[in-house]
Amino acid sequence: MKNAKHTPGLWEVDQIDQSTIQIKAAGVIVAEVCSGSTFTRLSDEQQANARLIAAAPELLSALQQAIAWMNGERTTIDALTNARAIIAKATTASAGVNRKTMADEFTIGVVMTKENHG
Numbered sequence: 001m002k003n004a005k006h007t008p009g010l011w012e013v014d015q016i017d018q019s020t021i022q023i024k025a026a027g028v029i030v031a032e033v034c035s036g037s038t039f040t041r042l043s044d045e046q047q048a049n050a051r052l053i054a055a056a057p058e059l060l061s062a063l064q065q066a067i068a069w070m071n072g073e074r075t076t077i078d079a080l081t082n083a084r085a086i087i088a089k090a091t092t093a094s095a096g097v098n099r100k101t102m103a104d105e106f107t108i109g110v111v112m113t114k115e116n117h118g
Contacts, residue, residue: 009057013050018042021050047093055090062086 007025014022019035019042033050035042042050062083069079 006057009061011054011057013054015042021047023050023054044093048091051092052090055086058086059090 007028007030009025011030012024014024016022017038019038019040021033021042022029023031023033031050031053033042033046033053035046062079065075065077065079066083069075
């Protein structure tokens with residue numbers, strides 16, 4: 001994306017503890033979703049918000065590809081298939097989440113990377 005002012009993607013969702021999710025790009029925090037209290041779990045809505053934020057660069061790219069396709073530009077990417085996959089990533093509860101518990105710091109989730117999401 002030429003002239004983009006935002007941090008380039010891929011952005012990852014990293015659940016730090018029950019109350020905090022960080023959205024990171026190459027290990028750098030881009031955004032954070034918090035429950036407001038260390039002792040309060042994130043709601044399903046807050047977790048969904050984090051996934052949507054993390055998918056923002058890919059959603060922007062998919063929209064740009066779709067517009068190019070609608071304008072008749074030939075692309076090597078199937079814009080519709082790509083858009084569906086990114087929407088699924090943004091809206092699926094278990095996709096792209098790296099969860100850690102405060103007690104043991106054991107990683108139990110999956111972090112989406114170029115290697116495992118195409």
